[in-house]
Amino acid sequence: MNLLSASGIDYGIDGVSILNDIDFHVETGELVGLIGPNGAGKSSLLRLLTGIEKPDRGEIRLEGLSLADISPQQRARTLGYLVQGAQAYWPFSVEKVVGLGRIPYQKWWRQQNDEDRAKVEQAMQVTETLAYRNRIVTTLSGGEQTLVMLARILATENRLILADEPVAALDPYHQLHVMEILRQHASGRRAAVVVLHDLSLAARFCDRLYLLSHGNLNNSGSVSEVLTADNIARVYGVDSQVQCNGKAVSVTPLRRISDHHP
Amino acid sequence: MILQTNDSRLLNAVLLVALLLVLMLAVSNGAVDIDLGKAIGDAWHRQASVESLIFFDIRLPRALLAALVGATLGLAGAALQGLLRNPLAEPGIIGVSNGAALGAVLVFYYGYSAYAWFVLPVAGLTGALLAVLCIFILVGQSRSIITLILAGVAINAIGGALIALALNFAESPYAMQEILFWLLGSVANRSFREVQIALPFMLLGWVMMLYCGRFLNALTLGEDTAKSLGFDVARLRLVLVLGVAASVGAAVSVAGNIGFIGLVVPHLVRPFVGYEPRRLMLASALVGAILLLLADLAVQSLSGTTEMKLGVITSLVGAPFFLLLILKSRNTLQ
Amino acid sequence: MCVSLSALADRPQRIVSIGLCTDQLLLMLADRGQIASLSVWAKDSNMSYMIDAVGDIPLNNASIEEIVRLQPDLVLASEFVAWDTVGFLRQLGYPVEQVPVVKSVDEIYQLLGSFGAWTGNPDRAQAMAGQMRRRLAEIDARYADRPAKSVIIYSPNGFTIGADTLEHDLFERAGYRNLAAEMGISGFQAISLEQLVAADPDVLQIDRRLSTQDSLATAALKHPVLDKLIRRREYLDIPTRLRICGGPMIVDAIEMMAARR
Numbered sequence: 001m002n003l004l005s006a007s008g009i010d011y012g013i014d015g016v017s018i019l020n021d022i023d024f025h026v027e028t029g030e031l032v033g034l035i036g037p038n039g040a041g042k043s044s045l046l047r048l049l050t051g052i053e054k055p056d057r058g059e060i061r062l063e064g065l066s067l068a069d070i071s072p073q074q075r076a077r078t079l080g081y082l083v084q085g086a087q088a089y090w091p092f093s094v095e096k097v098v099g100l101g102r103i104p105y106q107k108w109w110r111q112q113n114d115e116d117r118a119k120v121e122q123a124m125q126v127t128e129t130l131a132y133r134n135r136i137v138t139t140l141s142g143g144e145q146t147l148v149m150l151a152r153i154l155a156t157e158n159r160l161i162l163a164d165e166p167v168a169a170l171d172p173y174h175q176l177h178v179m180e181i182l183r184q185h186a187s188g189r190r191a192a193v194v195v196l197h198d199l200s201l202a203a204r205f206c207d208r209l210y211l212l213s214h215g216n217l218n219n220s221g222s223v224s225e226v227l228t229a230d231n232i233a234r235v236y237g238v239d240s241q242v243q244c245n246g247k248a249v250s251v252t253p254l255r256r257i258s259d260h261h262p
Numbered sequence: 263m264i265l266q267t268n269d270s271r272l273l274n275a276v277l278l279v280a281l282l283l284v285l286m287l288a289v290s291n292g293a294v295d296i297d298l299g300k301a302i303g304d305a306w307h308r309q310a311s312v313e314s315l316i317f318f319d320i321r322l323p324r325a326l327l328a329a330l331v332g333a334t335l336g337l338a339g340a341a342l343q344g345l346l347r348n349p350l351a352e353p354g355i356i357g358v359s360n361g362a363a364l365g366a367v368l369v370f371y372y373g374y375s376a377y378a379w380f381v382l383p384v385a386g387l388t389g390a391l392l393a394v395l396c397i398f399i400l401v402g403q404s405r406s407i408i409t410l411i412l413a414g415v416a417i418n419a420i421g422g423a424l425i426a427l428a429l430n431f432a433e434s435p436y437a438m439q440e441i442l443f444w445l446l447g448s449v450a451n452r453s454f455r456e457v458q459i460a461l462p463f464m465l466l467g468w469v470m471m472l473y474c475g476r477f478l479n480a481l482t483l484g485e486d487t488a489k490s491l492g493f494d495v496a497r498l499r500l501v502l503v504l505g506v507a508a509s510v511g512a513a514v515s516v517a518g519n520i521g522f523i524g525l526v527v528p529h530l531v532r533p534f535v536g537y538e539p540r541r542l543m544l545a546s547a548l549v550g551a552i553l554l555l556l557a558d559l560a561v562q563s564l565s566g567t568t569e570m571k572l573g574v575i576t577s578l579v580g581a582p583f584f585l586l587l588i589l590k591s592r593n594t595l596q
Numbered sequence: 597m598c599v600s601l602s603a604l605a606d607r608p609q610r611i612v613s614i615g616l617c618t619d620q621l622l623l624m625l626a627d628r629g630q631i632a633s634l635s636v637w638a639k640d641s642n643m644s645y646m647i648d649a650v651g652d653i654p655l656n657n658a659s660i661e662e663i664v665r666l667q668p669d670l671v672l673a674s675e676f677v678a679w680d681t682v683g684f685l686r687q688l689g690y691p692v693e694q695v696p697v698v699k700s701v702d703e704i705y706q707l708l709g710s711f712g713a714w715t716g717n718p719d720r721a722q723a724m725a726g727q728m729r730r731r732l733a734e735i736d737a738r739y740a741d742r743p744a745k746s747v748i749i750y751s752p753n754g755f756t757i758g759a760d761t762l763e764h765d766l767f768e769r770a771g772y773r774n775l776a777a778e779m780g781i782s783g784f785q786a787i788s789l790e791q792l793v794a795a796d797p798d799v800l801q802i803d804r805r806l807s808t809q810d811s812l813a814t815a816a817l818k819h820p821v822l823d824k825l826i827r828r829r830e831y832l833d834i835p836t837r838l839r840i841c842g843g844p845m846i847v848d849a850i851e852m853m854a855a856r857r
Contacts, residue, residue: 047486050490051490052486052489052490072492072493072494073492075490075492076490076491076492077492079490080490081486081487081490083483083484083486083487086483086484086487087483087484088482088483089347089481089482089483089484090347090482090537090538090539091537092482092536092537092538093536096536096538097483100479100480100482100483100491101491103476103479103480103491103492104491104492106476108473108476111269149483152483156491292788292790293788293790293791294788294790294791294793294794296794310824312793312794312796315793315821315824315825316790316793316794319819319820319821319824320789320790320793320819320821321790370810371810371811372810373810375810376810432811433810434810434811434813434814436752436753436811436812436813436814437811439813440811440812440813443812450788451754451789451815451816451819453819453820453821454820455820568786569788
């Protein structure tokens with residue numbers, strides 16, 4: 001079932017075109033990957049999909065309703081945005097950061113009730129962050145912080161998670177952990193969209209991929225359709241080796257193509 | 263050491279009791295020794311005696327104003343630090359207080375404040391708002407703490423110069439000497455009249471700032487995350503800024519620019535509220551009121567024949583504190 | 597430009613006064629033709645008793661350039677005012693008399709004598725002094741049976757006037773007790789609003805000098821507590837011009853005060 005769809009998206013900043021005629025959709029139960037070289041417009045597309053920015057042209061629909069018509073509170077409950085490099089400024093405890101995820105359900109006169117506390121507990125359990133619930137989030141490692149931010153989103157019980165490069169600076173252990181949580185989340189009536197640089201991770205965890213280049217949609221479809229050596233050479237400018245070993249798919253960049261203009 | 267409590271009800275209750283005690287201390291002290299029992303008794307029986315006049319018409323409004331102004335400055339400091347995510351932000355440092363003083367000076371010394379009771383606090387509000395506008399223009403999109411402080415230095419310098427200019431051209435020959443009041447602040451000789459004209463705007467400002475509490479909490483994760491949590495960042499930023507301008511504008515218009523309360527108080531309180539901006543605000547208001555009352559007590563006991571300005575005490579404590587803060591966070595200030 | 601001392605033996609013809617109080621006595625004791633210039637304060641309606649007599653006499657701001665241009669043969673200055681101006685003028689050779697600030701009515705008589713000598717009109721001065729003594733004696737007798745009252749002065753910035761001042765002497769001669777002096781204050785000193793209320797005077801003299809222009813200094817004079825203090829008491833409103841300078845006008849002040857007892 002179509003959860004979020006975008007058609008004919010144009011977007012620019014200060015007269016510079018960033019996205020050009022993009023079509024996109026994600027269905028329930030899917031983990032969709034957004035890939036492409038730096039500056040392709042992936043993060044911008046993600047921000048448009050979360051509703052915090054509006055496209056210059058085109059429409060975004062959430063469960064059939066136009067995104068612009070949905071109240072910010074309803075949007076907050078349905079769409080979860082994990083920003084790139086998410087960090088807390090003030091040194092909150094981990095539990096408090098995760099608790100922020102319950103804001104879309106709270107009234108100004110009521111802070112936290114039992115239901116809130118239960119959801120927070122559950123979110124920390126899934127992300128295995130219960131062990132440091134009382135630690136100060138700014139003292140954690142990068143991987144641990146990302147898990148806490150993810151827990152915050154899980155506490156909101158969003159149906160659709162939109163994550164911008166969540167694993168960029170993480171070690172392999174945490175990379176896999178984060179992707180596993182997103183994969184697990186994208187089931188049933190829920191889904192997730194992830195912006196990734198690591199093509200192997202994208203290949204391994206995503207159901208479908210969208211390949212962006214210079215603000216245009218270069219290719220979209222299943223992993224094997226999009227991740228061909230040809231596509232990668234054309235868009236990224238590198239010769240690569242694509243290998244499928246049963247469940248694991250790996251993409252290994254070998255060599256830069258000399259006359260490629262990024 | 264950060265206190266891991268989840269609500270501030272106990273803390274606020276304790277602070278409220280402390281505030282009431284300090285208020286009682288403040289009205290029991292003054293230039294003249296009076297019998298408090300007689301003062302209250304006479305007032306109760308509507309007998310205007312020397313004691314009741316001193317207690318109710320001189321000491322009480324002075325203490326109330328000190329508490330209200332202290333609360334405003336503490337609250338505004340906490341609000342600004344939360345909004346700007348800058349531990350050095352406060353109305354004095356970023357130039358908002360001087361802006362308010364300029365507005366007040368222009369209407370007070372040129373006769374406009376006599377037209378209606380609200381002219382003076384509204385002028386303070388307008389001056390404060392203009393200062394904030396200039397700060398936002400100067401700082402732009404920069405998240406750097408240093409940039410904000412520098413912008414504040416510039417606005418303070420311009421504001422101070424314009425205040426001096428306005429006082430110089432004022433009709434009254436006393437005007438120029440009174441620059442000390444506007445730049446350092448004082449609650450001496452203030453009556454219930456001053457409390458009445460400032461209170462409505464202070465209350466309005468407090469409500470507006472407190473309303474933004476949860477928004478400030480969410481803001482710790484960045485503006486984009488706050489937006490995704492359903493907050494209209496632009497609107498709430500405006501509400502908070504207006505709240506700061508209204509309350510600080512009113513406070514400065516009757517008590518002058520009392521510095522450093524908005525800087526010191528949130529720092530003292532933060533560890534006790536788990537660094538949460540929302541809980542910080544009310545607690546900072548209470549502590550701000552307590553501190554300013556204590557400072558006013560110090561002023562009254564240290565003064566000779568000419569009364570020392572309140573800002574002298576707050577600066578003596580606040581400026582070294584400011585230095586310590588800078589030293590402590592030298593590495594993180596970029 | 598030197599003026600020979602022998603010329604001073606005759607009556608000076610170009611007298612310049614650079615202060616309010618010297619203006620007053622000069623207008624009273626010199627011929628109009630002897631006066632070259634008065635200070636700008638002579639035209640202040642609050643403080644200058646002789647304001648109507650000024651007419652078109654040129655006014656000065658007590659600046660060296662103005663004074664030199666007037667080519668005075670005598671300059672009169674108040675004791676504590678414009679020291680550098682006085683020093684400079686003397687260096688340039690101009691005769692300058694520094695007139696002491698009077699602290700009592702008796703010193704006024706001495707002052708009248710000095711002015712009489714300087715302006716070359718000693719008889720006029722003597723007559724004025726004699727008239728003052730007569731009027732004062734008469735006032736004293738007329739109001740002798742009225743009770744004494746306590747009074748305190750409150751000026752901008754909370755200043756009051758204590759013992760060893762002209763105002764104090766006027767109060768005493770008018771039959772008042774100056775509470776500031778009883779508080780131990782000598783000269784001009786600031787007191788707090790609390791001290792003022794605690795003094796509990798029968799009569800309060802608010803110095804309305806310059807109070808039409810807004811400032812914080814005068815705002816304290818409008819503090820609501822003063823209205824409440826005064827409800828059972830009175831304001832004494834002796835115009836500033838009658839009591840700020842030493843001269844015959846203080847008799848009017850004393851008369852007004854005595855009549856209000």
